[in-house]
Amino acid sequence: MAASPGVEVYLDLLSQPCRALLILLECNQIPHTVRTVALRKGENKTPEFTKMNPMQKVPVLVDGDFVLTESDAILKYLATKFNVPEHWYPRQPERRARVDEYTAWHHTNTRPHAAKVFILEVLLPAMSGSPVDEGRLNRALSQLDETLDKLETMFLRRQPFLCGDEITVADLLAICELMQPLVAGRDVLQQRPKLQHWKSRVQSAVGGAFDRAHAVLYGARERHKAKL
Known part of the structure; x- marks a missing residue:
């Protein structure tokens, strides 16, 4: 049986799910x-990308001829097809x-709530040139806090x-999402030792792939800091 020639992945590493995908590919x-x-x-x-x-x-x-466009499905497909550690x-x-x-919960909780903080604090001000809307940001941070509570108490x-007891694709999706507000220098896990310890375990489990996947985000943080 011929070895698989590998897959192509289309990524922007400023995107949270793209980082999760790259970490899984590299680790395995x-x-x-x-x-x-x-x-x-x-x-x-572009027309070429839109066609895909x-x-x-x-x-x-x-x-090959198979195209998949949702991060959750992509991670699970790769884990199944390439017979990675169970x-x-x-x-x-x-x-x-x-x-x-x-992962079902993630898409209506961790993902939108962490992303909203990033959008309000970094993306909208950069695009519009207007200052951060503190009222909206505080409401978004409050929603994110509720989500972080659930991560601690439920999961x-x-x-x-x-x-x-072991790392799964769920941990990759979650940690990459919670890293996103770091572009503005905001560590959303700062006051949460339980989540900090979980993050350390994730980093330890994936090794250097974590920082390689986040290098673009760290660079964006430095550029944002320099602008302020």
């Missing part, structure tokens, strides 16, 4: 080629359901990772 040495799509330059709106993904979003995975997306039904439970209450 899945053969891949990265195609960079700069969202800020509108490269996601009419939603004009990243990440996109191309595996802890990433367990085969045992109850353990797999725990991962699915978090991490008696276990080291969100879905059990």
Whole structure:
């Protein structure tokens, strides 16, 4: 049987789910080629990219003739197809359901609430040239706080990772989202030791792939700091 030639992934590493995907690929040495799509330059709106993904979003995975456009589905597809260590997306039904439970919750909680803080504090002021709307930002931070409470009390209450004793794709999606407000120098885990310890465990589990995936975000933080 011939070895798989690998997959193509279309990424902008300022995008949270793109970072999660890159970490999974690197950690498991899945053969891949990265195609960079700069969202800020509108490269996601070109006819070529739109033909591949009419939603004009990243990440996109191309595996031969198969194209997949949702980060959650891409992570689970890779974990299944490339036979990565089972802890990433367990085969045992109850353990797999725990991962699915978090990832379903993620899209209406961790993702929008962390992203909103970033949008209000960094993106909108950069695009409009107007100052941060402190009222809206404070409301967004309050919503994010409620989400962080749930991460601690629901998902991490008696276990080291969100879905059990080992790291899964759920942890990657969550941590990459919670890193996003760091562009403005805001560490949303600063007052939360339980979540800080979880972040350290995630970083330890994925090694250097964490900082490599976040290098673009660290650079954006430095540029933002220099502008202020």
